[in-house]
Amino acid sequence: MYAITGATGHLGRKVIASLNGRIPASGIVAVARSAARATDLGVAVREADYADIAALEIAFAGIEKLLLISSSSLDARQAEHANVIAAAKKAGVQHIVYTSLLHAQSWTVDFKDDHLQTEKWIVESGLNYTMLRNGWYWENNTMRLPAAVHFGSLIGSAGDARISWASRQDFADAAAAVLTGTGHDGKTYELAGDIAYTFEELAAEAERQSGRSVVYKNFTEADFAAELENVGLPKPMALMVAEIEARGVSTGVLEDDSGVLSKLIGRPTTTIEQAVSEALQS
Template sequence: MYAVTGATGHLGRKVVARLREFVPSSEIVAVVRDARKAADLGVGIRTADYADPRALEGALAGIERLLLISSSSFGTRQAEHANVIAAAKTAGVGHLVYTSLLHADRWEPSFAKDHTETEKWIAESGLVHTILRNGWYWENHTTNLNVALGYGQLIGSAGTALISWASRKDFADAAVTVLTGKGHEGKVYELAGDTAHTLGDIAAEAASQSGQPLVYRNLTQAEHASFYESVGLPPPVAAMLAEVEAKGVAAGVLHDDSRTLSRLIGRPTLSLQQAVIEAFGS
């Protein structure tokens, strides 16, 4: 049996859909907080919150291979991940796969500590495991391109740092490759797109495809935090996101030219041109 936590999220849904191409739906379990949101996945559903150890133990009973998709609950996700790891050990999970962060051990912002601590706990648990250090999704910066075009500016605080973007589908396919394959035990994979670009490159490509002016405007960390607050994010979250980009991304930690991701999935990762095409088509 296979299980995917966070299965109703953007990445989780793509993992489940891809997994169904290789494994009978009857052998797949979506571990979710709200079963109603998982009704369309076409697989088994078990309800458990990352914060509920007992529910997690029940949800993971009989599971051989587990994909732990990192929690998006900033501030509490270390504890949540620890709960899943403990439940997996109690349930006798045979192989735990975790979605970490590209070059997690090279980040200055504390944002990455959630991942490095989780990696440490997994290693100490004695569980057979694989770490997928995922880079940035194209969708992080292309989803709102139409909005940016309305203002003529794409904003950020990464400067001219190179970022090796890939799509959620690319990362989902890699997760399924590891879940269903052999020889990945004990590996830590640094996963990123085949080519690296800057935020300015995204702006230029979007301008070229749309025929509308769009430039990249680089903000200071404080300006970026203020922007996030202006669109409704709580101040602590706004500050954290601004720090991640200004002190992490800007330092180049999301650049990786190993092409490990494309080797795992057996095809090139999504290109800048195609990412923008898909953004405008959605």
């Protein structure tokens, strides 16, 4: 039996769909904070919150392999991950697969600590494990493109750093491949797209496909945070996004040419042309 935490999130849904193409639905369990939001997944649903260790232990009963999708909480991520790991061990889970951060040890932004600490706890738990150090989703940044085309500029704070973007589907397929495959015990995979691009190149592709002028404007961290607030992002989130881009992404930490992701999924990762096309058609 396989269980997916965070099953109703963007990545969780795609992982379950990918698993459904590999194994019978009867072998998949969706673990979600709200069971009502998971009824459309077509698999068994067990309700549990990352903050409720007792509910997690019940949800993990009979599970052999568990995918821990990292919590979206800004403040409680480490505590929530600790709960999942402890509950998994108590429930007899044999293998944890964790969605970590590409080149986690090389980041200079504090949010890397949540991932490194979680990896440490998983290793210390004594359970079999696989770390999926996911790079940046195309969707993190292509979601800005419709507005960029409308206003004529794509804003950011990453400078000319190259980013090996890949789609959520790419990462979901990798998770499904690792969960259902063999030979992944004790492995840490650095996962990223096949080709690295700059934000300037992303803007240029949006311009090419839309037929409208789109330029990349690089802001300071403070100015980028203010711009994000102006378009409706809550202040804590705006500050975090700006910090990650200005102090993390700008260093080139998200560039990776290992090709591990495409090898795991058995196909090339999503191209810039595909990612931009999907964003502009949404």
